[in-house]
Amino acid sequence: MEIFNTVAALKSFVSEAHADGKTIGFVPTMGALHRGHISLIERAVAECDLCVASVFVNPTQFNDSRDLACYPRTPEADAAMLSAAGCHAVFMPTVEEVYPEPDTRTFDLGSVAEVMEGKHRPGHFNGVAQVVSKLFEMVEPHKAYFGEKDFQQIAVIRSMVRLLSLPVEIVACPIIREEDGLALSSRNARLSKEERTIAPAISRILKQSRELRPAHTPEMVIQWVTRELSALPHLRVEYFEIVDGHTLQSIRNWEDTDYAVGCITVFCGEVRLIDNIKYED
Template sequence: MNIITKKTELSTVIEKLKSEGKTVGLVPTMGALHEGHISLVKACKKGNDIAVVSVFVNPTQFNDKEDLKRYPRTLDKDVTLLEKNGCDYVFAPSVEEMYPEEDTRVFNFGYVESVMEGARRPGHFNGVGQIVSKLFDIVRPHRAYFGMKDFQQIAVIKNMVKQLHYDLEIVPCPIIRETDGLAMSSRNTLLEPEYRKNAPHIHKVLEEATHLTSQMNVEELKKWVVDEINKNPYLKTEYFEIVDDTELKPIQDWKENNVKVGCIAVYAGKIRLIDNIVF
């Protein structure tokens, strides 16, 4: 496995591999890797000759400076984990390398960026667009792999791929959960013990909700989910929406002919957790 920190070096290496007929997959991460990330690496390795994993905490997608400061950084541990799991190249650039000057590009992702995470984290998805497009330009992968936990992010990235005419496939991968049901996240390591103990309640309630669609209409079920989670003194729901899986438009009626996804953000103390479930 090779660790590369410079954009030009990575581009040169990848171009040579592609000229030899090799297929290249990319897994963009912000590090603090866990089994959820490793499932993406394995899918990438299975679907391509070469697996490239980027490890970069991208400052432009944080609208909260404290959150950026708090975000875990564990590069040595990440590298060891990646080496064990078949990664070929780790791209671990500095902020200066990725942003030698300020990136002033402003994307218009339309409706998909205006709701849920987009409404509550102004500028977040623009920052995602900036960094992911930079990575796509450097690596020019055949496929890029993203976890379904960041469900809205995948919709935004697909929108960007279409807008910028990238010739690549976006591969969404299933949410990987802890044994108690909590969706794996780098932020889980920041949870204090009591909050960590109570956080699986989020998934438990979402699971229960999927069995109640014959008993409640959409609005009643949304209220039920929020009330059930907020009954737990360690959790506070920021939002719960039930949307279609492509345009993220709110579902009005269970009879609508589309895939319905429940998306949620919950505070466990100061740590913000997101999750989703398909109805």
């Protein structure tokens, strides 16, 4: 596996691959890799001639400097995991390499970027669009792979791709969970031992809420989930919304959409965790 630290070296590798007619699958990450990331790598390896990953903690998408400072960084372990999974190249740049000058671009990402995470983390999705558009320009991938744990982020990136007319297919991949149901996240490493035993309640209660659908409105389900989680120690629900999975707009009735998705953010202690669930008929 090749490791690149500069844009020039990465572009040279990519240009050669394109000249040879090879398809490129790209997995952008912020590092601290886990099995969820590796599932994306494995799919890219299976579907494309070359798999390229990036490991870069992007400062422009953090609206909390403490969160940025605390974000786990494990570059050596990340490189070993990527190599073992069959990744062909990884881009591990410095902030100065990605942003030689401040990125002042603003993106009109539409309503999908204004709700939920967009409402609670102002500027977050613009920062995501900045870095992902830069990475797409560097790698020129045919396909890019993202995990559905970040359900809203996928919708935002698809909006950005349409906005910029980029020739890349966005591939959404299923959430990978621990045996106890907790969605895999790099942030899980920050949970204390006690918090780690409580955090799986998020997925458990979301799963139980599916059973309420036949006799309860979306608002009633939202209230039940919020009440159940709030009753547990260390957990604080920031938001839980049931939305149309295409538009990400809240629904009042199940009949309002054929694709209802519940999206939640919960603080477990000081660690911010996100998850989602699809309400299927």
